[in-house]
Amino acid sequence: MRIAVSVGSAASLSAAVLLVVLATAWLLARRSRVARRRAAAAAERARRQAEQQADRLRAELDRREERLAGELDRLRTREDELAERSAALARAAAEAGELLRRRAAELERTAGLSAAEARAELVREAESEARREAAVTVREIERAAREEGEQRARGILAGAIQRLAAEQTAETAVSVFRLPNEEMKGRVIGREGRNIRTFEAVTGVNLIIDDTPSVVQLSCFDPVRRETARLTLEQLVEDGRIHPLRIEHVHERSRAEVERRCVRAGEDALLAVRVGAMDPELVRTLGTLRYRASYGQNVLGHLVESAHLAGMMAAELGVDPEPVRRAALLHDIGKALTHEVEGSHAAIGADLARRFGESADVVHAIAAHHGEVEPRTVEAVLTQAADACSGARPGARKESLEAYVRRLERLEEIARAHDGVATVYAMQAGREVRVMVRPEVVDDLGAQVIAREVAKQVAEELTYPGQIRVTVVRESRATEVAR
DSSP: OHHHHHHHHHHHHHHHHHHHHHHHHHHHHHHHHHHHHHHHHHHHHHHHHHHHHHHHHHHHHHHHHHHHHHHHHHHHHHHHHHHHHHHHHHHHHHHHHHHHHHHHHHHHHHHSOOHHHHHHHHHHHHHHHHHHHHHHHHHHHHHHHHHHHHHHHHHHHHHHHHHOOOOOOBOOSEEEEEOSSTHHHHHHHOGGGHHHHHHHHHHOOEEEEOSSTTEEEEEOSOHHHHHHHHHHHHHHHHHOOOSHHHHHHHHHHHHHHHHHHHHHHHHHHHHHHTOOOOOHHHHHHHHHGGGOEETTEEHHHHHHHHHHHHHHHHHHHTOOHHHHHHHHHHTTGGGGSTTTSOSOHHHHHHHHHHHTTOOHHHHHHHHHTTSSSOOOSHHHHHHHHHHHHHHTSTTSOOHHHHHHHHHHHHHHHHHHTSTTEEEEEEEGGGTEEEEEEOTTTOOHHHHHHHHHHHHHHHHHHOOOSSOOEEEEEEOOOOOOOOO
16 A cells, blocks of 8 residues: 555656746747747848938938939030130130231331330330339439438447457566665676576567666566566565576476466456357467557457447347457457467467367357458458457557567577577577577587578568677586485
8 A cells, every 4th residue: 555655656757847948948939939929020120220310311412313314414415505605705716816917917008117126115215214214223322321320330349349459568678677785786696607607598588787776677578488587586586596597496386386377367358358168279379369469459358348248239239248359359369479380379269269169150250350261251351340449559560569579589589499409598689689599409609600590580571770799609517416
């Protein structure tokens, strides 16, 4: 009985499972049918929408085609109208050309000239009239420009000169040195004149001692050499120890001091004219002009004055004044080297400025300030004008002093050109040339030959009052150190 019940329960359970499976399959099939119907409905809707869109596009294309057809018809009609007008214009042009030919023929018959001849005559008359009018206009413009330019130039120059109050000092070839007492003269001369001879040989400056109480004179055409000698003598007198070795030692210190003063003078000049930085060697060379004179005018003072004048004129003309002041400040720098380098001071100065990195406009202004090179820039023209204004001041130029200095420089050049010459000094206001030769190169006989040749060349080349004595000194020194 228990076995039968178990079998019946199993059969019921199987039937229930089968029913569940069948129910699940039916539900899945139903859902699949619903999904297919929905997909078909969506596809149908999409198809209908695509057909509607296509219908709309076809309708729009039809409308555009109709509009284009209408435009094409209108364009064809317009083309026909333009063709008719063009033909009418061509006919009118032909008629006008025929009328012009007839008129020209009639005019030629009446005037007795062909059209080409009449045209040429008309052109000649027009050209002649135009030339006359142009010439009158050009002369009027030139006259007005000249008057206005001259008036403005006078105003600029007058204003620049009036605004600058620079003092003029006449340089001489003699410096006066005051001694503390009359006894110092004897110490300066030394035993048997050895101190004064050594002083003159070392410094190259003539020391003049006369009857004037407590005063000696230093005579030399080279201002740098004369200033060095003055400082040497000043230190020797202050120290009181005056002998040949001391003179040489003090002279070396004085030369170094003059070098420092030259550098300071160059720096002061840069500050005075307000220009930018400059190569130190160029500043030192500029400072040496503090001790040089041109026609009696201090060269460094002349350069500073020219720079101020050029800067003022540049400001009046609306030009950048800094490069103009720079060019005017350096335009005579070549005078510091004329005794060492051959050539004009303008060419020497331009080469020096170029070598130390100055701009092309500054170099050109230096080279052109005396007209040796044609001025091409406003800096060059203003440098020329400032140089002329500064040199034209009353008392600024003295030809006699310049000729005297040139003669003394030439004296030294003649003697220095001989082989074996170590140092040359023009002394006694140019009445004596003292030549120091190297003893290892020139013997006693050679010294006599040099003296005779120098005297002969001086007599042939130079013009001078009185006579000039040529002294050749050949000195041998032996030096040992005791330890």
